[in-house]
Amino acid sequence: MRITVLAGGVGGSRFVRGVREECARRWPDSEGGTEASVTVVVNTGDDIWLSGVRLMPDFDSLLYSLAGVNDTERGWGRAGETERVSAELREWGVGWPWFTLGDLDLGTHLARTEWLRTGLTPSQVGERLQRRWPLGVRLIPATDTEVDTYVHVDAADLAAHDAEPPAGAPTRAEMHFQEWWTRYRATVPARAFRQRDIESARPAPGVAEAIADADLVLVAPSNPVVSIGTIVSIPGMREALAATSAPVVGVSPIIGGKVVRGMADACLPAIGVETSAEAVGRHYGSRRDGGLLDAWLVDETDAAAAAALNADGLHAASAPLWMHDLDRSADLAGAAIDLGREAGRTTGRTGD
Numbered sequence: 408m409r410i411t412v413l414a415g416g417v418g419g420s421r422f423v424r425g426v427r428e429e430c431a432r433r434w435p436d437s438e439g440g441t442e443a444s445v446t447v448v449v450n451t452g453d454d455i456w457l458s459g460v461r462l463m464p465d466f467d468s469l470l471y472s473l474a475g476v477n478d479t480e481r482g483w484g485r486a487g488e489t490e491r492v493s494a495e496l497r498e499w500g501v502g503w504p505w506f507t508l509g510d511l512d513l514g515t516h517l518a519r520t521e522w523l524r525t526g527l528t529p530s531q532v533g534e535r536l537q538r539r540w541p542l543g544v545r546l547i548p549a550t551d552t553e554v555d556t557y558v559h560v561d562a563a564d565l566a567a568h569d570a571e572p573p574a575g576a577p578t579r580a581e582m583h584f585q586e587w588w589t590r591y592r593a594t595v596p597a598r599a600f601r602q603r604d605i606e607s608a609r610p611a612p613g614v615a616e617a618i619a620d621a622d623l624v625l626v627a628p629s630n631p632v633v634s635i636g637t638i639v640s641i642p643g644m645r646e647a648l649a650a651t652s653a654p655v656v657g658v659s660p661i662i663g664g665k666v667v668r669g670m671a672d673a674c675l676p677a678i679g680v681e682t683s684a685e686a687v688g689r690h691y692g693s694r695r696d697g698g699l700l701d702a703w704l705v706d707e708t709d710a711a712a713a714a715a716l717n718a719d720g721l722h723a724a725s726a727p728l729w730m731h732d733l734d735r736s737a738d739l740a741g742a743a744i745d746l747g748r749e750a751g752r753t754t755g756r757t758g759d
């Protein structure tokens with residue numbers, strides 16, 4: 408069984424841990440792992456150069472979480488983290504004072520930056536980072552091109568927000584996604600999201616193959632705009648998804664009209680999509696009509712949305728979508744795998 412997952416950071420990590428667990432249950436190997444092979448195509452739209460180092464937040468969230476070295480209380484970063492270097496950088500006036508980089512985390516960024524400087528690509532660096540821990544899945548950054556996301560905001564909205572507009576930037580109408588997300592907590596309305604240089608980007612080596620050779624493609628319950636939206640905007644990605652013989656199953660990141668964790672509801676209005684499982688399902692669309700999905704999984708509380716989508720030709724089903732713990736994440740992955748089988752029978756796309 409070959410499963411390829413498209414994923415962002417936090418929602419992506421919880422989901423991929425569930426996929427790994429469910430695969431170990433269904434297709435165990437003799438060492439407590441799985442015979443299934445799981446490849447994760449990771450969003451790179453959040454990446455940024457900061458304080459002299461390259462950050463790849465979604466990749467690192469998946470890496471730390473799958474390695475079991477993540478901070479489960481905060482929900483991001485490394486367990487047992489300290490912030491001495493960040494405090495020192497603040498004294499020097501380097502970087503962003505409101506964006507803390509943990510010391511252990513900085514170790515990762517320094518290693519990555521060193522390898523990038525010696526000429527390795529981000530996907531080659533990603534491969535090196537994964538050698539340290541047996542993850543049981545393979546992570547590939549979606550692209551090797553830097554496609555950092557910039558957020559367009561109205562200067563008036565920004566002025567209204569900043570009691571003291573930052574020097575030199577009071578009329579600015581564009582900022583890096585990380586500034587919008589972390590400094591402004593996504594409270595300045597986003598008018599648009601633009602990934603720099605995405606027109607010239609290509610899927611990283613191995614990504615198109617992982618989609619073409621899969622028995623099942625899963626779209627994680629990740630941010631539809633800045634995580635999944637970035638991945639599928641990379642030229643060649645939609646074509647790869649359209650061409651695969653594997654069924655493509657998406658899992659809703661929206662439950663009962665709310666994002667369950669995070670601030671994805673601040674992103675959806677910018678692309679004119681309502682914060683609901685039904686609207687996101689329609690936004691991804693049915694593969695039959697040029698969209699991404701063969702099937703869409705929504706929460707049990709959104710069963711009515713599933714019925715409406717089925718009536719309009721997008722195969723939808725419902726299951727419990729809250730990933731409170733590993734068991735529930737694995738059950739959710741199981742429901743997505745079963746839905747893929749079902750969709751494969753109706754569409755004839757069985758991954759063979």
Ligand code: GDP
Nearest residue numbers: 415416417418419628629630634660669671730
């Ligand atoms: P980020 O890169 O850290 O923003 O994480 P992702 O893009 O992977 O996912 C963020 C989204 O995951 C959130 O906006 C939520 O909608 C979704 N999410 C988080 N936890 C859960 C959960 O338990 N169940 C479901 N269905 N979605 C979740």
Ligand code: CA
Nearest residue numbers: 415416453465
């Ligand atoms: Ca992210």
